[in-house]
Amino acid sequence: MTIESVKVSARERLLRAADELFYEEGIHTVGIDRVIERAGVAKATLYSAFGSKDELVRVYLRERHLHNQERMERLLNERFETARERLTGIFEIEGENFVPGFKGCAFMTASAESSPGSFVQDESDEFRAWLLALFVGLAREAGARDPETLGRQLHLLYDGASIAAWMDRDASVSTPAQRAARLLVDETLGG
Amino acid sequence: MTIESVKVSARERLLRAADELFYEEGIHTVGIDRVIERAGVAKATLYSAFGSKDELVRVYLRERHLHNQERMERLLNERFETARERLTGIFEIEGENFVPGFKGCAFMTASAESSPGSFVQDESDEFRAWLLALFVGLAREAGARDPETLGRQLHLLYDGASIAAWMDRDASVSTPAQRAARLLVDETLGG
DNA sequence: GACAATCTAGACAGATCTGTCTGGTATTGT
């Protein structure tokens, strides 16, 4: 096995196929057969690697979480200096996701398809807890008197923008969202 | 048939059962058999009344739309005098939906379960167009210089609050949402 | 009381889904 042509493992191809299909078409409507067909992998291989469809879904969500988190934190650090700039910068970065093919937040759609109390809720909770903590932490760092409230309010705007970009197929919603976020931040921290 | 004990038609019992089950457990996971069992109705009756599960879902969504719209417009008129009061009053009324058993916006969850381009998207579009028009119209009536932007921003907050109340099982989110809405309105229209 | 319309109960067909199993092939480490 040369360094150049590293063979992608079956597990990795499965995860890639699952990510594309589950996100684009929904977890419930995409069957195992579709996943293994796109991955170019036998069914037994999937079940030996993940054990069940549920477990594949769980790993798919976890990877989404890690990828979103890594990307957001990296871009925030690369582009902005202060906590205050980052608070509104989150919305700029969010807006760059609103490209054709954007299908909404994977955790919202997955939760809508799953029963409450399932592992999907656990994964969603973790993702949302991270994002809320990011907002609240930056609000605190920026000197907000009540960082909890400001963080929650910005989180509302963030989710609302995601919903609108998805359900209304309207990427331009990022602009009013950024303006509202700036207004909230300025008003709370002092212009 | 006396005036008092009006027998509820099979169609109506089916719609009631469908509303409860589809909303609480999801459209995909609830089968026809569950619906007719709760409605106390034979399967053939369902298919003679609606023709297909899809049609039952469509009527379920339409009834949700009509019910939400009627309730919101009625309570806004009963409780508030001015357009400006109504702009923030929408969030007060929204918060009263955040009771135990609240499962999020029916159109969001239905859309998450359905493929893009289906009739579910059409029904969701109509509902969301009504709500956005309500916000924008009130913003215009209240004298906003840019009612379109203010309306869209409040719509973002509204959706975000719904998402948080559902996914975080956190009814208290209505408070920061109302405060943010008031701040946006005051800042846009002048304190 | 007869007739027509509506309803009920449930079997059934056909499709689809998850997960298991068999049997054969390719790849890898030693």
Place this chain on the structure above:
DNA sequence: ACAATACCAGACAGATCTGTCTAGATTGTC
């Protein structure tokens, strides 16, 4: 070279779902 491992192709079982159909019961109307 050889054994162990990983992988492929696909049949298969068992469950579940939508929608149709048969046959009998109930209801309202004249």
